[in-house]
Amino acid sequence: MAFPRLIHLLLSSALLRWPSPASASPRTEPLPLVMWHGMGDSCCNPLSMGAVKKMVEHKIPGIYVLSLEIGKTLIEDMENSFFLNVNHQVTLVCEMLAKNPQLQHGYNAMGFSQGGQFLRAVAQRCPSPPMINLISVGGQHQGVYGLPRCPGESSHICDWLRKTLNLGAYTKGVQERLVQAEYWHDPIKEDLYRNNSIFLADINQERGINETYRKNLMALKNFVMVKFLNDSVVDPVDSEWFGFYRSGQAKETIPLQNTSLYTQDRLGLKEMDKAGKLVFLAAEGDHLQFSEEWFYTNLLPFLV
Ligand SMILES: *[C@@H]1O[C@H](CO)[C@@H](O)[C@H](O)[C@H]1NC(C)=O
Ligand SMILES: *[C@@H]1O[C@H](CO)[C@@H](O)[C@H](O)[C@H]1NC(C)=O
Ligand SMILES: *[C@@H]1O[C@H](CO)[C@@H](O)[C@H](O)[C@H]1NC(C)=O
Numbered sequence: 001m002a003f004p005r006l007i008h009l010l011l012s013s014a015l016l017r018w019p020s021p022a023s024a025s026p027r028t029e030p031l032p033l034v035m036w037h038g039m040g041d042s043c044c045n046p047l048s049m050g051a052v053k054k055m056v057e058h059k060i061p062g063i064y065v066l067s068l069e070i071g072k073t074l075i076e077d078m079e080n081s082f083f084l085n086v087n088h089q090v091t092l093v094c095e096m097l098a099k100n101p102q103l104q105h106g107y108n109a110m111g112f113s114q115g116g117q118f119l120r121a122v123a124q125r126c127p128s129p130p131m132i133n134l135i136s137v138g139g140q141h142q143g144v145y146g147l148p149r150c151p152g153e154s155s156h157i158c159d160w161l162r163k164t165l166n167l168g169a170y171t172k173g174v175q176e177r178l179v180q181a182e183y184w185h186d187p188i189k190e191d192l193y194r195n196n197s198i199f200l201a202d203i204n205q206e207r208g209i210n211e212t213y214r215k216n217l218m219a220l221k222n223f224v225m226v227k228f229l230n231d232s233v234v235d236p237v238d239s240e241w242f243g244f245y246r247s248g249q250a251k252e253t254i255p256l257q258n259t260s261l262y263t264q265d266r267l268g269l270k271e272m273d274k275a276g277k278l279v280f281l282a283a284e285g286d287h288l289q290f291s292e293e294w295f296y297t298n299l300l301p302f303l304v
């Protein structure tokens with residue numbers, strides 16, 4: 001957050017006096033909400049995250065909503081959604097959440113598009129403060145193998161982006177600097193992805209099982225995944241429900257339940273599924289296009 005240094009220090013010292021969860025009186029305020037915006041967007045765009053924040057505040061009076069800003073300005077926030085190493089972004093966010101006194105009793109998280117998989121990384125890597133519900137709105141949990149309609153006012157960035165990804169998404173220089181390369185998932189060269197993806201292959205346990213990731217993800221109360229039925233931005237759309245192309249080709253997709261990630265239960269998703277913790281929601285419309293009514297009916301229940 002772009003807090004002036006003084007306020008920042010005040011917040012940090014306030015944290016030291018914050019009551020521990022055990023000694024605190026029962027919580028009556030609504031659980032806070034942390035949101036993470038998508039590619040080419042920013043924390044506070046009145047047409048996107050700003051509007052969602054308003055809707056939530058309107059329906060849940062008194063709720064604390066934190067829309068994450070990655071960087072010091074809105075422009076930086078937007079640029080970082082393309083160029084700031086995701087592992088660094090997740091570390092930054094973990095630090096912000098740990099320091100924020102308003103979140104210490106736990107929070108719900110809502111990620112939009114790539115913000116969905118980034119917040120899942122936060123859940124897996126940073127269990128404190130605890131995330132309660134994770135709501136992924138059009139997130140790509142098995143990555144993407146194409147960005148057919150990279151959106152927004154950044155079309156020159158998008159053209160360059162596609163070229164770079166096709167040329168060498170898995171080279172070290174590109175991996176470390178280009179956000180979309182870090183969740184680029186080539187189903188034909190699955191080996192290359194598994195060995196070289198510095199973000200997605202790590203959080204999806206492609207190179208081995210980190211029990212901590214498994215335990216932390218399973219601690220969620222609900223993991224809600226929204227898929228947009230008429231999505232023209234994400235390839236394949238099944239990734240929004242954690243499905244992907246069957247390995248070795250890029251035509252046929254398989255659902256999460258048929259992936260080895262699930263059958264071997266490397267991430268605890270099978271166990272969560274059996275426990276009814278995975279919620280698969282479908283929305284008619286293009287990427288991130290939903291009505292207020294749809295939001296209130298389908299997502300609000302996970303926030304109250
Ligand atoms: C597993 O994940 C935790 C949390 O991010 C990390 O601290 C630890 O180093 C990881 N372990 C391995 C073996 O990568
Ligand atoms: C991936 O790593 C494995 C194990 O280190 C190695 O055998 C394999 O050749 C690598 N494949 C590619 C395409 O880099
Ligand atoms: C959206 O996709 C669904 C499922 O594929 C389809 O039934 C529906 O007609 C589509 N709606 C629009 C507006 O294209």
Ligand SMILES: *[C@@H]1O[C@H](CO)[C@@H](O)[C@H](O)[C@H]1NC(C)=O
Pocket residue numbers: 253254255257258
């Ligand atoms: C998924 O697995 C089930 C059970 O093994 C099988 O019946 C189904 O055909 C598979 N679906 C796909 C798309 O592979």
